[in-house]
Amino acid sequence: MTHWWAGIPPAEVTVPCGGDSHTVRWEAGELIAVDHGDPEGEVTAAARAGESVPCLELLRTWSRRAGHPHVLTLASRGPTDPLNLDIDELRFDYGAPRRQTEEQTLRLLAAGGRLPDRLQATTAAIWTRRLRTGHAQLETVRPQLEAALYGRVLRTLRAWLGEPQLAVELTMIGPEEQRRIVHTTDGVDVSLPFSWLPDVWMRGLAVTFGRLCIAADTTDGASWTLHTLGPGLADLSQFTIDTR
């Protein structure tokens, strides 16, 4: 079994920290403060001194927010959907319940580099696992998960087929169920599991060589078999990419 982050390249962001420019890096599913050798010790020392360490604050915010599906509601739906926010120009109503955490999420999404993409990949991977193993909040957040999948499928299909008004009906299926995408009189009917997000979309494989990828398998994290459809949606075929 391969890890969910296999095939997703590292990403870095520069953080002004302690008078220097530090690097925070996402790699192999983890966020690392590269310039801090003993994060826990430094956090404790900084707390005693009444100071904050921006790199470590970023790590802490990440760990708090990465598991929240709200990330998927707010994050970009792909290259045609860039965020355009200046976090310091936004205002937050701290009196509103649930919104106290929103600023944290938006700070992560405004972090720059490819970090916001890695954040939503992490969120999607967490909920893919929870859908498989069960989770107390699953029924509550299911509409958000379905919408997250729907929005990204919608954008992908509209751009790929060149039909900006294409109607898409989506059924979110289980990971082992039959995946299918078919034309209908009104548009396109899609049956895909939520795991399509971390497995395909988050890896940038949704459209590869002009074909729509509905599943991507690997046994070693280097060689990938893509199950793809052409624009006619009738010719399911697979091909292999070796990333070594």
Add this chain to the structure above:
Amino acid sequence: MVAFDAGVYLRRLGERLLDDSDQQQPGHWSALRGAAAALVVAGAIAADEAWWVIDDYATATRIRSGKPGFVHFGPPLRRHEADSLMPRQFRVIDQEIPVGGGQVLVRDLAITADGGTLRYRRCLDAPGPGQVSRLSRRPGGFPWNHTPPDIIDSDGHRPEVRFGDGGRDGEGYVDGELALRGTIAPEATWLEIDGTRVDLHGRMGRWEVGIEALEDRSSVERFLWRHLAVARPRSGITTALEPLIQALVAAGALEEGSLLLGDLRAVAARMPRRPLHQRRITRASTPGLVEPWGSLLGRLGSDDGPEWTLVLGAVAPTCDGVQFAANSITSDLDGFEVEFDVAPNLGGVSALDELPVAWWARDDLENHYLGIPTGGGVRGDSAQGTMRYWPALDPRAKRLDLLMCVESHQAVVSVSLPENSENNR
């Protein structure tokens, strides 16, 4: 068959709107709002849960816009209990006076036991590109600058005059008010404002007030007809019903092809699409339209309204927690206006689980009219303003009922209209 999930439905709609920047609306005017309210009235989702969806997508929209400001909005508040409206004696003035090198239209005077409110309007020069038209930012925008005028009534009373809290900016004008403290004679026939005399018109209309139960309808049916009757404030643009209908059909609360849908769509297709001030004078064909819509649209474009003003000062009983007062009616060729007070303030959008208040009117000839708030201001718990009704008042009508439709009841102010021979101000 997959069970309908209103949360999923709304969020998918949110995703489509996010992909269509033309459809995105700020804050409380979110394009999700109508569908959300429809699903709430159908019992498919709780109001607070539906609001989270609207708010989530308001935030998602904001962080794609590059605009500063709040990234989300609290839900619209439910109507709250307000103090009862106090009857006010009303006098129409409608006279321009010179103030500070310009002209100010002095509109009317409302007299209370301990003073009154004098409302005025100042027309602005058309602002150039990039010019800010707001009164507070225009040098010399206040007609009386920093000192309120000296006012005396025909009985010699000289109330203390202060700038009032009410008023608003409109398209090319600003409304303001002066608060008068002290005695004003109820029978006063004129005021002098810094030495310029204005006459107080006082032709009183005869009126009665009451409450009627609304026709017994299902909550979904009432919801849809009500939203068709409630246009955007000021502009008068009709609510688009299809997103509401589609949500209700998807939820199984409404059947595609039903008689109700046929009636609704037939009326919606004939409703004016343009803002109130841009409507062309055209008569629509209305055979087969259900009432009151048939009679409303049958006279669309009429320009034979009588011209008069009636002073009322009628306070209707509280109806489903809302009270309104009709202070005066002014009829003109293509419609009529009612100066009104309402408590609580109904400005802004209604909560998802409340019906918006509709302002109908009917006459004794079975014609119907629809009102649109075109301006006004807030005064404590209440609001005051001008309601513009369309189409033109039928000149043959002898009675006009002003109807404030709330949840299951409507308050009525029934006014006896002047005879034809009286149709002069």
